[in-house]
Amino acid sequence: AKNIVEEQMKTGEFYGRYIDDIFMTWNRSEEELKKLLEDLNTWHPNIKLDYKIGNSLPFLDVQFTNNNGTLLTSV
Known part of the structure; x- marks a missing residue:
């Protein structure tokens, strides 16, 4: 799993x-x-x-939505 986190960091992706x-x-x-x-x-x-x-997916109590490359959140 550490490799995945490192890869996400290198490519500017978000990981939580x-x-x-x-x-x-x-x-x-x-x-x-x-x-x-x-x-x-x-x-x-x-x-x-x-x-x-x-x-658009839930994570914990937050809804994450990809809106044309912009990551939006709502609770």
């Missing part, structure tokens, strides 16, 4: 984590993201990631 919830932005292809998430799901036999991909 609270206990077992993770939120991240991604500007590459959806196929690349799904491949990354599928690879992550092979790291440990007892840990499986459940993920959602979209332009």
Whole structure:
């Protein structure tokens, strides 16, 4: 997971984590993201990631929305 955070920082993406919830932005292809998430799901036999991909998603008590490349938040 440390590699993912470092990669997100290098590419100017956003990454947030609270206990077992993770939120991240991604500007590459959806196929690349799904491949990354599928690879992550092979790291440990007892840990499986459940993920959602979209332009507007909740994280904790905040709704994050990608509006033409601008990240908007609402509570």
